[in-house]
Amino acid sequence: VAFRAYQSMLGRLASGSKNQCIVISGESGAGKTESTKLLLRQIMELCRGNSQLERQVLQVNPLLEAFGNAQTVMNDNSSRFGKYIQLRFYNNTVKGAKINEYLLEKSRVVHRDEGERNFHIFYYMFAGISAADQEVYGLLDPKFYRYLNHKYGNKETVQQWGTKYHEVCNAMDMVGFLEQEQVDMLTILAGILSLGNIVFEPQDTGILKVTNESKGWLKAAAGQFGVEEEDLLKCLICTLAVTRGESIQRHHTKQQAEGKSNDNNNNN
Numbered sequence: 001v002a003f004r005a006y007q008s009m010l011g012r013l014a015s016g017s018k019n020q021c022i023v024i025s026g027e028s029g030a031g032k033t034e035s036t037k038l039l040l041r042q043i044m045e046l047c048r049g050n051s052q053l054e055r056q057v058l059q060v061n062p063l064l065e066a067f068g069n070a071q072t073v074m075n076d077n078s079s080r081f082g083k084y085i086q087l088r089f090y091n092n093t094v095k096g097a098k099i100n101e102y103l104l105e106k107s108r109v110v111h112r113d114e115g116e117r118n119f120h121i122f123y124y125m126f127a128g129i130s131a132a133d134q135e136v137y138g139l140l141d142p143k144f145y146r147y148l149n150h151k152y153g154n155k156e157t158v159q160q161w162g163t164k165y166h167e168v169c170n171a172m173d174m175v176g177f178l179e180q181e182q183v184d185m186l187t188i189l190a191g192i193l194s195l196g197n198i199v200f201e202p203q204d205t206g207i208l209k210v211t212n213e214s215k216g217w218l219k220a221a222a223g224q225f226g227v228e229e230e231d232l233l234k235c236l237i238c239t240l241a242v243t244r245g246e247s248i249q250r251h252h253t254k255q256q257a258e259g260k261s262n263d264n265n266n267n268n
Contacts (some may be wrong), residue, residue, distance in 0.1 A: 004151030010092065029075040034167040037061050040085075047093050057087070057097050061175040066124055066168045068101065070108055072116040080105035080119070109147060110196065116239050118147055119222035120164065125189055127158045128165025149197040200237065200257045208237045208257050 004013070011017030011267070022039060022122075024032050043052050072078040081104040088096035102251060108118060117123065126134070126142045142152045150214065153161065172182055197217040200208040204259075210218050210233065222229040237257050241248045 001044065002039045004041055006046045008090065015062065027074075028072065030080050033077060033079050034072070034187070036083075036085075043087070044094070047089070053097065054094050056175050057094065060099065062164070063166045063175065066101070066121040066164070067119060070105075070112075070119050073113070073115050077120075082109055109192065112149065117149075120161075121168070121191060122193065123153065123161050124165035124168060125186060126152070127161035128169070129186070132261070133186075137186055138194065138224055139190050143195045145197060147193055152186060176183040176226060187224050187226075191221050194221035194224060198236070199260075200254050202247040202254060205252050208254060 005020040007013050008018060009020045009168055024035050024039075026032050040058060044058060047054075065077065066080075067075050068081045068083075070077050082102050084102070085094075086098040086100075087094055087105045088098075096266070108116075112118060117122055122264045126139065129137070129139075142148050143150050152158070169182070177185075194217050197214055198221065199214045201211050203209050218233060219229055222232045225232065236252075238249050238251045241250065
């Protein structure tokens with residue numbers, strides 16, 4: 001398929017030179033992700049690609065899989081989003097590339113069905129960074145986190161995750177992520193996990209407060225997001241609306257507040 005598409009684009013087949021489109025579809029576990037990687041590798045091979053851009057095109061896949069794929073009941077590496085990849089050629093070689101993603105399953109961050117996992121990157125992070133770095137980012141034992149279902153992996157699986165984490169780091173270096181951007185990414189991921197452990201309870205006034213058991217998680221999340229603890233709490237327990245110059249503060253119920261933290265994670 002890759003060969004015919006490439007040759008048709010160059011006008012070497014009877015149809016003449018035309019833009020080409022390859023659609024990869026199928027049910028979960030059918031092999032869409034692996035087929036995409038094989039097609040890209042074959043196209044790069046056909047155009048004898050060895051430039052920086054062509055290497056970046058191949059290296060972006062580990063990033064997409066880490067942040068957009070997860071283990072499901074049907075598939076250990078299921079893509080939870082769709083992607084549209086554009087390759088632009090000039091003189092038989094790739095001169096531009098663009099990837100559009102859509103329909104990312106953001107809700108997976110906060111809720112998963114029985115037997116399924118969160119996005120790979122959370123597990124790779126714990127397996128790949130040192131104990132000292134985990135302390136720097138404010139990370140604890142992965143089994144403490146509600147967004148990880150209070151579970152982790154066996155020794156063999158963790159080793160595989162560690163290898164994947166280093167592949168992700170190499171990919172980020174290749175596509176141009178700065179070191180500080182990588183640090184910020186890990187800090188935000190840690191903050192998301194902390195935010196998921198915050199639990200609220202109502203006071204006699206009807207205004208919510210964080211339970212004593214989860215105050216540490218609020219403090220941790222605030223530090224990881226780089227905001228004041230009080231500001232983060234206000235964001236979670238109430239909504240401020242301004243109408244005709246007048247500020248109106250509406251307090252949330254427990255269900256709304258915990259849903260608000262989930263909404264914040266979905267927006268990150």
